[in-house]
Structures are given as structure tokens and as C-alpha cells.
Amino acid sequence: MHSASQDWSGRYQLPQHRGNGPIGRARDWLDERGKPAWLAAMILGFVAFWPIGLAILGYMIWSKRMVGCSTRGHSRRYNAASTGNVAFDAYREETLKRLEDEHREFRDFLGKLREAKDKAEFDQFMNQRGDKSED
Numbered sequence: 001m002h003s004a005s006q007d008w009s010g011r012y013q014l015p016q017h018r019g020n021g022p023i024g025r026a027r028d029w030l031d032e033r034g035k036p037a038w039l040a041a042m043i044l045g046f047v048a049f050w051p052i053g054l055a056i057l058g059y060m061i062w063s064k065r066m067v068g069c070s071t072r073g074h075s076r077r078y079n080a081a082s083t084g085n086v087a088f089d090a091y092r093e094e095t096l097k098r099l100e101d102e103h104r105e106f107r108d109f110l111g112k113l114r115e116a117k118d119k120a121e122f123d124q125f126m127n128q129r130g131d132k133s134e135d
Contacts, residue, residue: 038065 030037038060046053060066082089 035065 030041038056042053042056042060044053045056083092
């Protein structure tokens with residue numbers, strides 16, 4: 001069976017979410033091998049019997065094992081495990097929130113600049129068009 005391990009400070013840590021039964025052991029085995037193992041299991045599940053593959057995909061999404069696969073169009077929220085230091089975790093969360101807020105403000109600023117540029121170009125076009133019609 002799994003034994004407790006020591007961390008850098010010498011304290012003992014129990015293994016996280018060690019499952020009971022074959023499903024829990026399979027989950028732990030896949031977790032130790034990372035996302036490629038989960039993706040391979042999902043593909044094999046679809047090949048063997050499509051509801052199994054669908055169930056694995058649903059579990060991967062529900063348990064957030066697919067986090068980080070794509071951030072395009074989504075929040076870039078960094079979801080790290082606790083370091084055990086409450087002060088550092090609070091500082092990290094506050095800093096990440098501030099950076100996300102600044103990123104959103106910058107995107108909004110760029111959007112307003114694009115709108116202003118588009119309006120100026122359109123106004124210039126309309127002025128030139130008006131000059132041609134007077135000829």
C-alpha cells in the first residue's frame with residue numbers, strides 16, 4: 001500500500017486522494033502519469049465502447065483534469081494547489097486577481113482605441129466622398 005512521505009520540512013504528508021477500489025486506483029495511476037495517460041484512456045474508451053470514452057471525457061471535464069488545455073477566449077485563472085503558507089497563498093491570489101483586472105482593462109482600452117480609429121477612418125472616408133460628389 002502507499003506510505004506517507006516526508007516533505008522538505010520533515011513533516012509527514014499523507015498521499016492525496018488515494019482511492020479505494022479499482023476505479024480509485026485507476027484514477028490515481030492515470031493522475032501519476034498526467035494528461036497524456038488520461039487522453040489515451042479516453043480514446044481507448046471510445047474505441048472499446050463509446051459510452052466509456054464519453055464517461056471518461058465527462059469525468060475529465062468535471063474534475064478539471066482538462067484545465068490548461070486551452071485558454072483561448074477563457075479566463076487565464078491560475079488554479080494552483082495551496083503551498084501551505086496562508087500569507088503567500090493570499091498574496092498570490094491577490095496578485096493574480098490584480099493582473100487579471102489589468103489585463104481586462106488593457107483589452108478594453110485597446111478596444112476603445114480600435115473603435116476611435118475606425119470612426120476616424122470612416123469620418124475621413126465620408127468627408128472624401130462628400131468632396132467627390134460636389135465636383
